[in-house]
Amino acid sequence: MSAPDATDRALLRLVAEDATRSAADLGRALGLSQPAAWRRLRRLEDSGAIRGRRLDLDAQAAGFGVTVFLGVKLAAKGRASLEDFERAAAAIPEVQTVEHVLGLYDYRLRVVARDIPDFERLLRRRIMTLPGAGAVEANVLLSEERRPGPL
Structure with a gap:
C-alpha cells in the first residue's frame, strides 16, 4: 500500500474515535460515497494500518479495581x-x-x-x-x- 494520504489519515482519526461508525457515516463526514469510504477502510485493514476494532471496557466497572x-x-x-x-x-x-x-x-x-x-x-x-x-x-x-x- 502507498503511504496514507490526508483522507486516509482523517478516516483513521474518525475510526479511532468511534470504530462503530458505518462506512456511509464516515463517507458523509469526509465527503466520500459509502463505497469509496468502505474501499478505503478495507485497504487500510488489508495493509495493517487498522489491526482490528475492540471494545473499551471500564476495568473498575467490570470488577477490576x-x-x-x-x-x-x-x-x-x-x-x-x-x-x-x-x-x-x-x-x-x-x-x-x-x-x-x-x-x-x-x-x-x-x-x-x-x-x-x-x-x-x-x-x-x-x-x-x-x-x-x-x-x-x-x-x-x-x-x-x-x-x-x-x-
Missing part, C-alpha cells in the same frame, strides 16, 4: 527465554499488555486485579512463576488522565 505496572527483569536471557516469557505472560487473562522494553527491566506488564490481595495472589502464583522471571518492580496506578488514542 487495581491496575499495576510491573517491570520484569529476566533471570536468564536468550531468544528462547524471551519467546517463552512473552507467550506465558500473554496467556494470563489479567495481563493486559506485555511490552518488551529497553532499560532497567526487560518487560513492562499492565496487570489488572480485583483488589490488592487478588493482585498478590496473581503475582505469587502466576507472574513470579513465568519462565525466566527474575526481579520484579510493581507500580500501582493511582489515576489515569489520558488513555492511548488516535495517533
Whole structure:
C-alpha cells in the first residue's frame, strides 16, 4: 500500500474515535460515497494500518479495581527465554499488555486485579512463576488522565 494520504489519515482519526461508525457515516463526514469510504477502510485493514476494532471496557466497572505496572527483569536471557516469557505472560487473562522494553527491566506488564490481595495472589502464583522471571518492580496506578488514542 502507498503511504496514507490526508483522507486516509482523517478516516483513521474518525475510526479511532468511534470504530462503530458505518462506512456511509464516515463517507458523509469526509465527503466520500459509502463505497469509496468502505474501499478505503478495507485497504487500510488489508495493509495493517487498522489491526482490528475492540471494545473499551471500564476495568473498575467490570470488577477490576487495581491496575499495576510491573517491570520484569529476566533471570536468564536468550531468544528462547524471551519467546517463552512473552507467550506465558500473554496467556494470563489479567495481563493486559506485555511490552518488551529497553532499560532497567526487560518487560513492562499492565496487570489488572480485583483488589490488592487478588493482585498478590496473581503475582505469587502466576507472574513470579513465568519462565525466566527474575526481579520484579510493581507500580500501582493511582489515576489515569489520558488513555492511548488516535495517533
